[in-house]
Amino acid sequence: MTLLMGIHIAGGMVALVTGAAAVAARKGGALHVRAGQGFVAAMLLLWLTATLLHLRDGKPDSAVGDLFIGYFVITSWLAARRHDGTTGRIEIAACVLILALSAIIAWGAFAGTARPTPVGLGPVFVVAGFCLVAGLLDLNAILRKALTPVQRISRHLWRMCSAFFIATGSFFLGQQDALPEAVRGSPVLVVLAFAPFAILAVFLVRLRFGRRLRSVLEALRA
Structure with a gap:
């Protein structure tokens, strides 16, 4: 294993951990912000190392595809940072x-x-x-x-979850040789790989319909 590959793998592991922490943490809280910052840094490191590895191996088309990583991470991070929606x-x-x-x-x-x-x-x-x-x-x-707060947060969510899917899909589906033989080919890996999209769906529903759902529940309890 080369040093570059080692850095790439380490970045991927950090991305998985920080991405999961950002998802689990209270949105807007200190842990969410710090985990999100770690995820962005890890994903940008993944982007850089993946591009260098593909260029080294004579796969320029794959290096072009690596632009997805930087695109989703940067635009999602900007959507979170631009509180005025611009x-x-x-x-x-x-x-x-x-x-x-x-x-x-x-x-x-x-x-x-x-x-x-x-x-x-x-x-x-x-x-x-x-x-x-x-x-x-x-x-x-x-x-x-200028985007509304709901539009801005939605933009941040779907782009960050798409970036997270690149990490989960690459590991759980693309690196099964590194996993124990007993779990290779397991449907559980497919679930874990596509989990970011399920998480995205839940948060988008909560974001866009949360108040209405709470109003309905309160009316039913009354």
């Missing part, structure tokens, strides 16, 4: 980047130059579409000038 030059640059990445991936799939997955090019088109949606949401945020 966007700036970094968001504009991120929007241009992700839309260009969507076009490149889609073109590669249509032209047949993209590296196929074990199940064909379908997932490649899905990734291209996901990039397009993310870019359009960026454009919407930029054109709005």
Whole structure:
């Protein structure tokens, strides 16, 4: 194992721990903020080391895909930091980047130059579409000038959970050789890998409908 790979693995482990801590902690509290900062730092380290590893191994297309990590982490962090809901030059640059990445991936799939997955090019088109949606949401945020608190927090949540999925999916699905043989191929690993999206759904429902649900419950108790 090279030093670079060791740093990459260590960054991934820190990302898993800090990401889980940020999810479990009270939102807006000191632990949530500190865990979130640790998660951002660990994910940026993952981005850097993954890019260097892919370039070293002669996989420039994978290095381009690594841009997802930086994109989701940085835009999510900015959404949390910009309490007034505004966007700036970094968001504009991120929007241009992700839309260009969507076009490149889609073109590669249509032209047949993209590296196929074990199940064909379908997932490649899905990734291209996901990039397009993310870019359009960026454009919407930029054109709005200022997001409402619910819109800003929603933007932070879905982007941070997408970044968290990159960490969980890469470990629980992509690194099963490093896990005990008894759990390899287990459905539990799939659940753990996709857990960030389930967490995202719960928090988005609470964020957008929490007050209404509490009102209904209070009315039922009365």
